[in-house]
Amino acid sequence: MQQFDLCLTSEKEHIELGNDVDDSLDKARLLFQPSFIAQNDATMLYVALEHKIQWAEESLWIAGKKRKVPRLVAWYGDSGTPYRYSGKLHEPLPWIDELYQIKQNLEAELGTPFNSVLCNLYRNGQDSMGWHADDEKELGDEPVIASLSLGQPRAFHLKHKTNPSLRHKMTLNSGSLLVMKGAMQQHWLHQVPKEPKITQPRINLTFRNILV
Template identity: 55%
Template sequence: MPDAEVYLVPDFIPVKDQPKLWEALQNEVAWRQEEIKFFGKSIPQPRLTAWYGDAGKSYTYSGLTWQPLPWIPILAQLRDQLFACTGVSFNSVLLNLYRNGQDSMGWHADDEPELGPNPVIASLSLGQERSFHFRHRTQKELKQKLALPSGSLLLMAGQTQHHWQHQVPKSAKPLEPRINLTFRVIR
């Protein structure tokens, strides 16, 4: 992908470790369904979410400002594992629980000011494999689709957020739940 630094590690979390991690995330994360503004109307986000991080690392997107919940052990462990792999000191994580194929995330870039000029986003996926789409902001013919299997790490860095948008689209097929964790550095 031109104008991008994108890396996919399909088996970052070993298969044998995934069931225990899934159960811990399901049971220990404080999942919420927030309301967002969509064409002037308040609607429930089409997924469940949670925000964890270092004290004072709030995050604003889609008109919502998140105050971080303190790190829980399982999230701190994943953060430390990502540091060992990437060398990036992530200080926050946005979690999304896609309950079925109708839960989704629309086109966007992770380019909020608090993420800095060239954010590094480490995205871990667990559960149902989902399609992840990219589209270039100015060269409309440039598109890319990736399958994100359970246990995978997708790392987006460099100029990626300046030039590309991404989404997790709805699916007409019946899908099992998926948990996605996007680790970030809030400046």
């Protein structure tokens, strides 16, 4: 297996979600690490995962019509950690070496256990993910979601659930790590919007812990 240098740097940023947001009340937290993986290693890791992950094209029903999910997806994890997304319950594929290595490094860095990862491949700027929160009951009340980006930088948007005028925008570069924790999923929605001018792909890995 190719070993990758997962740089556990101290260059972390605690993101403020807006001056008008009482974070002590919401207890929503964002942690951003711009260079969790060195650029050369991020590129090699992207190439490996693009070929080794069992990407699938999913469909879901919207207003009585079957529509394709605008990205490719895969679900990996420990046995017994099914997860519902795109309207379907998915059983996890067994870990591949690269994903398991990232999982172990994230656990060491964050002090949080992870037993699964949702993989998304955005083929170009037409692929996207709409407004949502990772608030499924199998994740618990205050899940820790660790999101690793590889490949093409993409925009990432947040908006408050009860006050949509409160918004935050950022760019997730290749090798960056964004961690959502606390009451983030209770109070905030997030999305990866379409960016039609983008022609290059991006892989996003969101590690999480399914309650079993």
